[in-house]
Amino acid sequence: MAQVDVPDVPEMAGAPAPLLQVRGLTAEFTSRGQQVPAVNGIDFEVRAGESVGFVGESGSGKSVTARCVMRLEPEGSSISVGGSVRFDGRELLTLSEPAMRDVRGKRIAMVFQDPMTSLNPVLTVGAQVDDMLRRHTSLSRAAARRRTVELLDLVGIHEPGRRADDYPHQFSGGMRQRVLIAIAVSCEPDLLIADEPTTALDVTVQAQILRLLVRLREELGMALMLITHDFGVIAGMVDRVYVMYHGDIVESGPVQDILTSPRDAYTRSLIDAVPRLTATGRGR
Amino acid sequence: MSAPARPAGGTEVRTPGPDAAPSEPLLRVRDLRVTFPPRRGHPAITAVDGVSFDIWPGSTLGLVGESGSGKTTTGRAVLQLQPVQAGSVSLLGKELTGMAGRRLREMRRHMQFVLQNPYSSLHPRMTVERILAEPLQVHHTVPAHQVGARVEELLTLVGLDPAVRRRYPHEFSGGQRQRIVIARALAVDPDFVVCDEPVSALDVRIQAQIVDLLMSLQQRLGVSYLFIAHDLAVVRQIADRVAVMFSGQIVELGAAADVYSAPAHPYTRMLLAAVPVPDPVEQRRRLAAVPEVPDFRGRPPDDPCVFGTDHASAGDAAWHEIGPGHGVSCRFWPPGVEPDGTL
Amino acid sequence: MSDPSTIAEPTAVAPAAPGVPRRRRRGSGGRGLVITGAVMLVVMLLVVALGPLIAPYPAAQTSPESLAGPSAAHWLGTDSIGRDVLSRMIIGGRSTLLITVVAVALALLAGLVLGLLAGYLGGVVDQVIMRVLDVLFAFPAFLLAIAVVAALGPTIPNLILTIAVVYTPRLARVVRGPVLSVKRWDHVEAARSVGVGEFTLVRRHVLPMVISPILVETSLTLSRTIFTVTALSFLGLGPPPPDPNWGGELSSSRQFMELAPMNVIAPAAAIVFATLTFIVLANGLREMLDVTGRR
Numbered sequence: 001m002a003q004v005d006v007p008d009v010p011e012m013a014g015a016p017a018p019l020l021q022v023r024g025l026t027a028e029f030t031s032r033g034q035q036v037p038a039v040n041g042i043d044f045e046v047r048a049g050e051s052v053g054f055v056g057e058s059g060s061g062k063s064v065t066a067r068c069v070m071r072l073e074p075e076g077s078s079i080s081v082g083g084s085v086r087f088d089g090r091e092l093l094t095l096s097e098p099a100m101r102d103v104r105g106k107r108i109a110m111v112f113q114d115p116m117t118s119l120n121p122v123l124t125v126g127a128q129v130d131d132m133l134r135r136h137t138s139l140s141r142a143a144a145r146r147r148t149v150e151l152l153d154l155v156g157i158h159e160p161g162r163r164a165d166d167y168p169h170q171f172s173g174g175m176r177q178r179v180l181i182a183i184a185v186s187c188e189p190d191l192l193i194a195d196e197p198t199t200a201l202d203v204t205v206q207a208q209i210l211r212l213l214v215r216l217r218e219e220l221g222m223a224l225m226l227i228t229h230d231f232g233v234i235a236g237m238v239d240r241v242y243v244m245y246h247g248d249i250v251e252s253g254p255v256q257d258i259l260t261s262p263r264d265a266y267t268r269s270l271i272d273a274v275p276r277l278t279a280t281g282r283g284r
Numbered sequence: 285m286s287a288p289a290r291p292a293g294g295t296e297v298r299t300p301g302p303d304a305a306p307s308e309p310l311l312r313v314r315d316l317r318v319t320f321p322p323r324r325g326h327p328a329i330t331a332v333d334g335v336s337f338d339i340w341p342g343s344t345l346g347l348v349g350e351s352g353s354g355k356t357t358t359g360r361a362v363l364q365l366q367p368v369q370a371g372s373v374s375l376l377g378k379e380l381t382g383m384a385g386r387r388l389r390e391m392r393r394h395m396q397f398v399l400q401n402p403y404s405s406l407h408p409r410m411t412v413e414r415i416l417a418e419p420l421q422v423h424h425t426v427p428a429h430q431v432g433a434r435v436e437e438l439l440t441l442v443g444l445d446p447a448v449r450r451r452y453p454h455e456f457s458g459g460q461r462q463r464i465v466i467a468r469a470l471a472v473d474p475d476f477v478v479c480d481e482p483v484s485a486l487d488v489r490i491q492a493q494i495v496d497l498l499m500s501l502q503q504r505l506g507v508s509y510l511f512i513a514h515d516l517a518v519v520r521q522i523a524d525r526v527a528v529m530f531s532g533q534i535v536e537l538g539a540a541a542d543v544y545s546a547p548a549h550p551y552t553r554m555l556l557a558a559v560p561v562p563d564p565v566e567q568r569r570r571l572a573a574v575p576e577v578p579d580f581r582g583r584p585p586d587d588p589c590v591f592g593t594d595h596a597s598a599g600d601a602a603w604h605e606i607g608p609g610h611g612v613s614c615r616f617w618p619p620g621v622e623p624d625g626t627l
Numbered sequence: 628m629s630d631p632s633t634i635a636e637p638t639a640v641a642p643a644a645p646g647v648p649r650r651r652r653r654g655s656g657g658r659g660l661v662i663t664g665a666v667m668l669v670v671m672l673l674v675v676a677l678g679p680l681i682a683p684y685p686a687a688q689t690s691p692e693s694l695a696g697p698s699a700a701h702w703l704g705t706d707s708i709g710r711d712v713l714s715r716m717i718i719g720g721r722s723t724l725l726i727t728v729v730a731v732a733l734a735l736l737a738g739l740v741l742g743l744l745a746g747y748l749g750g751v752v753d754q755v756i757m758r759v760l761d762v763l764f765a766f767p768a769f770l771l772a773i774a775v776v777a778a779l780g781p782t783i784p785n786l787i788l789t790i791a792v793v794y795t796p797r798l799a800r801v802v803r804g805p806v807l808s809v810k811r812w813d814h815v816e817a818a819r820s821v822g823v824g825e826f827t828l829v830r831r832h833v834l835p836m837v838i839s840p841i842l843v844e845t846s847l848t849l850s851r852t853i854f855t856v857t858a859l860s861f862l863g864l865g866p867p868p869p870d871p872n873w874g875g876e877l878s879s880s881r882q883f884m885e886l887a888p889m890n891v892i893a894p895a896a897a898i899v900f901a902t903l904t905f906i907v908l909a910n911g912l913r914e915m916l917d918v919t920g921r922r
Contacts, residue, residue: 057489173351202350202351202514203350203555203558204350204554206560207557207558207560207574208574210571210574211574229487229488230560232560232561232567233560235564235566236568236571259562259563259564269489272492273489273491273492274517274562275491275517275518275521276517276520277544277556277559278520
């Protein structure tokens, strides 16, 4: 069956512009004098309050895409980014760095994969949440401290007042991820980007973190851009999915459609490969 | 331990049939205990606390658990790569604990190891040929002039072109490297292979290929696996029997079909309920119902066993058979949870 | 067995394996230095090895022209009793370099053995070896050398032995460090599980991964040793006359510095050249092998 281009969202007359609108995004790494493409001119959008997933294997470009939206150049390599990333009507790719810094954290926030390395080991957890608040709001020191404790409580950390003075190494992996989420939502961003937020965690902790994200989305009305390789994670968290392969979006659509009747051969091969809890015809 | 749900033939039978009579277990582990000594600031840790299981020829035991459960340490202890404080590991009827030097090295011919990280488990400066030839040379399983032919045979066995044997590991992708690791493990025709998270570092399609490869190799060669993983869905594909570990102990052990469809221990049930499934309706339901993690260590030690047995005076282990070949520990039940209750 | 998918496996650029020394792309800086140092070394070794064949005069041959400046007959002039300075430099290099190279080779051997034992076996063996070496290490190398040579007598074998002993602790330490971490690497454990014997494990699986820092440290040690040997000879603790040697020449020419400056400049230049050779090599190797590039 021929590949049909299904529009991501039904076009409605008078519908508000998407919160995040990306057109023709390209990203190339320069490595040993050669240009290595990572993202090949992709289009996607995220509407206000919507939850969108990006799935793909390693090297698909999904993480690079997220970092481009935030304009976080991956360390080490030189990367050139092209295309258009419009957030709330503003073009981000041409924004000055100081202006971009105002956007990061306050309007768009990001949660990364590895809670071990994303937190500064020599600062208390409370100080790191505090830093974020003071950067973007005009809260007084006392008010920021109160807000910090509130936030730690919001993400499910017991005894938040006491724990705010603890250091990252005194927390478990799941707790650290909660702290990172607290930092990310501290200024109530419009868009939260989560890059493999639960991959490094045990499965039971993963379930709790995912549920936390669901709850926070409901309470704060944030949009969510979730990047993962795990179709199970995607299934419970997002409304729409973009499937990436080698820098291209090969398929997109509502999550139910993608999972039950994928049209693209690559998507199908991915979904077929996902091991199920019930035995498949493969053997046992 | 109890009889296997899927008996397999003896070690000399190459294709174990499901109807073959149960024979001696290939590997017998009893009351294995591994303790790490105290280090600055940390007390001693008992990573493996009295673990027992059997593995039959030609079959796979899946060992699942979260981080800190002791599953990796168990695998390494079985292979005698980790000193063991107590307990017994007997392979082909011979006791491995306490074996040393040449005798142990000779036994290694029968038990091999597939590690998790395909990027670091191959010597970066050795060609594939040398890597695969090394076990052959150590154990003299083929005469020197036939080593090359055997290397080619092994590469073909794992689905790689024999022409690649002159290449170095860094020239291969993760999945291909893992195939080389598997080829090395099978080089000397072992009876038993410990696979420690062999596919966790791989993308999902390659995972599926490697799991398929391992299973087909088991069919062809009759090798047994101890398959250690945290991914319950992957284990379901390959394991005949499954042991669930928590805090250094096995809390449930039985045929994979039984443990997955009718989990008896609250920890097993929690694990299975937490696995994300690629079905939006079901997954959303799961996420809506995620409870707090119960305190598995919360039951006071002098609390009576949830099955009503007085183990202290009977002098037996904290273990209960709840079905043919399916057992569960009465330890680590959260307070207030009984065998018939759900979490 | 299932067919590999017709869609290609995504080829992520293979990351440097955690724990494997990352061979950095050959920066021209590193390679250039190594080539320069190697050339210098070859030149020096050739000159010294061919010594008596290319020296214009026998080292001990005196002549009536004493303290002469550079001329066609004597390219670097003559010393106080008319001996040709150039010849004395060429031949004098022999004992200096001989002592240096042999001493460092011995120190390297001892350092390798001790470092491997300490790092690989760990535990009590490690503690004992390192504490003994620490005692030696605590002394400033040069003072220790002076003390030992003064006590034992300044013969060439004594000098070689002293210097070897003085520099062994540092080399042992440089070996031990990487061994401690490499022995835990996955491919070592995998080889052990295959049944490879401990000795072969060390030789084939551990040692090749620690070669880089050893090479760098050995070059540095060679440069330090040149200094130590020439300084000892300068103080009169070197090989006794009549063998010429650079440090001794430097010392005895000082008094004639104003009359015949070349007598002082020549040995000084030779010493600097030799030391520089090894330093350049060491820095080049360090750049090229990117010794610090591993996790």
